[in-house]
Structure formats: structure tokens, C-alpha cells
Amino acid sequence: MKRLYTYPAKPFVKWVGGKTQLLGDIKRALPCDLLQRNEVTYVEPFVGGGAVLFWILQEYPNITRAIINDINEELICTYRVIKSDVEKLILELARIQAEYLALDDVARKDYFLSQREHYNEKNNSELEAAALFIFLNRTCFNGLYRVNSKGKFNVPHGRYTNPKICDAETLRADSAILQRVEILCGDFAQTGKYADENVLYYFDPPYRPLTETSAFTSYAKDGFDDAEQMRLRNFCEQIAKRKSLFVASNSDPQNIDDGDNFFDHLYRMFSIKRVSAARMINSKGNGRGAISEIMISNVANAY
Numbered sequence: 628m629k630r631l632y633t634y635p636a637k638p639f640v641k642w643v644g645g646k647t648q649l650l651g652d653i654k655r656a657l658p659c660d661l662l663q664r665n666e667v668t669y670v671e672p673f674v675g676g677g678a679v680l681f682w683i684l685q686e687y688p689n690i691t692r693a694i695i696n697d698i699n700e701e702l703i704c705t706y707r708v709i710k711s712d713v714e715k716l717i718l719e720l721a722r723i724q725a726e727y728l729a730l731d732d733v734a735r736k737d738y739f740l741s742q743r744e745h746y747n748e749k750n751n752s753e754l755e756a757a758a759l760f761i762f763l764n765r766t767c768f769n770g771l772y773r774v775n776s777k778g779k780f781n782v783p784h785g786r787y788t789n790p791k792i793c794d795a796e797t798l799r800a801d802s803a804i805l806q807r808v809e810i811l812c813g814d815f816a817q818t819g820k821y822a823d824e825n826v827l828y829y830f831d832p833p834y835r836p837l838t839e840t841s842a843f844t845s846y847a848k849d850g851f852d853d854a855e856q857m858r859l860r861n862f863c864e865q866i867a868k869r870k871s872l873f874v875a876s877n878s879d880p881q882n883i884d885d886g887d888n889f890f891d892h893l894y895r896m897f898s899i900k901r902v903s904a905a906r907m908i909n910s911k912g913n914g915r916g917a918i919s920e921i922m923i924s925n926v927a928n929a930y
Contacts, residue, residue: 666827770785873926904919
């Protein structure tokens with residue numbers, strides 16, 4: 628799908644559910660009045676691949692401060708290394724890329740499994756951990772990030788002819804953007820301390836699965852179930868009371884069941900819009916192609 632925006636900085640990893648294709652819809656949901664003020668703080672409690680982060684910080688120069696957070700420690704470690712030590716990371720990724728691409732298909736799989744095991748040992752330096760995180764993302768099946776109950780990364784090898792493991796241009800551009808960003812790791816609720824009237828939040832939590840086979844919510848070993856979705860709703864209410872504005876994305880259960888009003892009921896006090904997104908699921912009709920996602924906000928006159 629053609630990108631809506633082209634900027635030097637962009638996600639450094641492939642990320643399931645990434646928001647590049649929905650940037651136009653997100654832009655229409657944003658509070659224009661707030662973004663025209665002199666000082667705006669942007670907070671993203673589930674940063675993931677960072678598509679919205681990298682876009683919004685280049686699109687809106689009035690955002691003078693940004694805070695990102697994620698519960699995935701390895702992902703946040705990678706953000707921090709890109710911010711503080713990008714040239715050493717590039718050198719390490721270039722070494723790994725040269726070794727990997729020189730191998731045949733069988734040897735590549737063995738190399739991948741060996742590096743996955745090394746990664747799961749959790750005793751690497753921050754630089755090594757970040758390089759392995761990017762390598763595994765670029766060479767695993769479909770760019771998934773999934774862990775088992777013990778927190779071990781368990782996505783199988785993907786077969787790509789010429790994966791770009793070391794994207795030096797993107798890493799340097801991202802590092803420049805991240806100099807403006809405070810990077811946190813932990814539960815999303817810790818970002819509540821930033822809420823006030825000059826703050827914009829964007830939430831992209833682990834989506835509520837539409838079917839059992841689409842339940843890729845093992846993004847963290849503790850998962851993100853309906854109770855967590857309700858806790859996030861409560862958090863949105865709290866920051867709204869402190870006059871922060873927010874936009875949140877999630878799955879639309881009505882792709883599968885017209886009578887499933889889980890989010891419509893949960894966020895009934897806020898605005899809910901349905902937008903089209905290209906996702907691959909088993910749903911009504913032929914089960915593939917464009918489906919709807921929901922976009923929730925407390926922004927007046929969005930869209």
C-alpha cells in the first residue's frame with residue numbers, strides 16, 4: 628500500500644498492527660487547536676514500532692516535548708540504543724547482515740535459531756540486545772513479536788531473499804528524532820503523571836483479538852485481556868478529567884459479530900469512529916482485505 632507520508636524518519640522494525648496506513652485517519656482525529664499552540668507535549672504509552680511517533684514529530688513542530696513508553700523491555704532498549712549509540716549499532720548490524728546474507732537457506736535458518744537462543748538468554752549488553760532485536764525482527768516470520776509464558780521470543784524463521792537488516796539511513800534519521808524524546812519502560816499507567824491541558828496522548832494498545840486464531844496478544848508474557856482494556860478506558864477517563872486530549876486505536880469486534888458492542892459500550896462517553904484498514908483476518912465474506920478499526924477520542928469536532 629502506498630505510504631500516505633514520506634519522511635526521513637520511519638519505523639526501524641516491521642510491526643504487526645503498525646499505523647503507517649492509518650496516518651491520514653489519525654491526522655483527521657487530532658486536535659488542530661492544541662497542535663497550533665506554542666508548547667505541546669505528546670505522549671505515546673504503547674509506542675510499538677513508532678509509526679505515529681516519527682510522523683507526528685516531523686509533521687507538527689509545535690510539539691516541543693515527547694514521551695514514549697512500552698512494556699516490552701527489549702523494544703525500549705532498542706529505542707534507547709538508537710538514541711544514544713546509533714553508529715555502534717549500525718556497525719554491529721552491518722556485521723550480522725554480512726554474515727547472514729552470505730549463507731544458503733539452510734544455514735540461514737540455523738543462524739537465526741542460534742541468534743534467537745542467544746537473544747533469549749537475556750545476558751547481552753544493551754548494544755547486542757538491540758542488534759539482535761532488529762535482526763530477529765527483520766528475519767522472523769512476518770515481523771511478528773511474540774513471546775511464550777516464560778517471556779521467550781518464539782517466532783519462527785522467515786524466508787526472505789534479501790532482508791535489509793542494517794538500514795543505516797533510517798536508523799540515523801530516527802536517532803535524530805529521538806533526541807527530542809523521553810523514553811520510558813513499564814506499564815502504560817505511569818504516563819498519567821504528564822496529563823494536563825497541553826498534552827496529547829495517542830494509544831495503540833495490543834488489540835482485542837477478533838478471533839481465536841488472530842489472538843497475537845502475547846506481546847508481553849502477561850498478555851492484554853478485556854480487564855486490561857477496561858483499565859485503559861479508566862485511564863483515558865482520568866487524563867480527560869485533567870484536560871488532556873487523546874486518540875486511541877483498537878480492533879472493531881463488529882467485523883466478526885455485528886452484535887459485539889464491547890468498545891461501543893466501554894467508550895460510550897467518548898467519540899468512536901470506524902475507519903478502514905487493510906488487515907488479514909478470518910471474518911465475514913472471504914475473510915481478507917479491508918476491515919474496520921475503531922478510533923476513539925475526546926477531541927471535539929474530530930473528522
